[in-house]
Amino acid sequence: MNDTAATGSSDRQRQLAANLAQVEERIAAACRDAGRDRADVTLIVVTKTYPASDVRLLSGLGVRQVAENRDQEAGAKAAETADLPLNWHFVGQLQTNKARSVVRYADHVHSVDRSRLVGALSHAATAEGRRLGCLVQVALDAESGTQGERGGVAPDGVEALADAIAAAEGLRLDGLMTVAPLAGRYAGQPRAAFDRLMEISSRLREAHPAANMVSAGMSQDLEEAVAAGATHVRVGTAVLGVRARLR
Numbered sequence: 509m510n511d512t513a514a515t516g517s518s519d520r521q522r523q524l525a526a527n528l529a530q531v532e533e534r535i536a537a538a539c540r541d542a543g544r545d546r547a548d549v550t551l552i553v554v555t556k557t558y559p560a561s562d563v564r565l566l567s568g569l570g571v572r573q574v575a576e577n578r579d580q581e582a583g584a585k586a587a588e589t590a591d592l593p594l595n596w597h598f599v600g601q602l603q604t605n606k607a608r609s610v611v612r613y614a615d616h617v618h619s620v621d622r623s624r625l626v627g628a629l630s631h632a633a634t635a636e637g638r639r640l641g642c643l644v645q646v647a648l649d650a651e652s653g654t655q656g657e658r659g660g661v662a663p664d665g666v667e668a669l670a671d672a673i674a675a676a677e678g679l680r681l682d683g684l685m686t687v688a689p690l691a692g693r694y695a696g697q698p699r700a701a702f703d704r705l706m707e708i709s710s711r712l713r714e715a716h717p718a719a720n721m722v723s724a725g726m727s728q729d730l731e732e733a734v735a736a737g738a739t740h741v742r743v744g745t746a747v748l749g750v751r752a753r754l755r
């Protein structure tokens with residue numbers, strides 16, 4: 509529940525702390541079940557639609573990795589919290605004309621899905637004198653040569669895009685990201701979807717050993733992602749509450 513307006517900030521802090529503790533316990537349990545080290549999974553808290561004041565409270569609770577999916581909202585929040593030790597991850601569909609803005613605050617872009625965007629990000633990062641971590645977003649349900657409805661490149665397009673990122677000035681190829689498909693053969697099968705992503709990741713790492721980030725799993729399916737081998741889970745609702753329905 510987003511009842512920030514109705515309650516004081518210490519109530520909100522208690523609520524966020526309790527939610528974070530629950531998510532932490534879920535990740536720890538999933539790691540135990542999978543025989544994985546808890547330190548091998550990083551929680552990224554997705555703060556979209558929630559105010560900078562929540563980001564500040566989360567930072568006070570020890571959160572260091574935060575994500576947003578819209579440049580305008582992200583840029584404003586990052587500016588308001590510039591005094592905090594946060595790493596910003598951009599996880600939404602990204603227009604090339606926003607590249608310049610995103611590289612100013614983002615450490616990682618998880619949603620690189622076409623070569624024109626690689627060019628724009630490279631140009632922008634170079635102009636800012638920054639090195640931007642990039643993940644190829646994989647649309648597991650997209651047909652060969654097409655894009656996913658919510659962004660992402662079809663699995664057979666990953667290699668070319670990864671090579672382009674690795675060769676681009678100002679960019680660093682860090683790994684892969686996916687969102688479990690809601691339709692198609694992976695609908696309702698997050699574990700199968702994440703296993704497929706891990707296969708693609710293994711193949712990618714043969715050519716690019718350092719590209720070992722696997723960003724998968726959200727509030728609903730983080731256990732499946734950890735079981736499959738995800739290194740980063742992106743959790744919004746389970747930490748901040750159900751978002752107002754605007755996206």
Ligand SMILES: *Cc1c(COP(=O)(O)O)cnc(C)c1O
Pocket residue numbers: 554556577599600687725726727728742743744745746
């Ligand atoms: C919003 C969002 C998330 C977090 O989703 P929740 O279901 O709220 O945990 C993760 N990844 C992406 C790309 C998102 O847009």
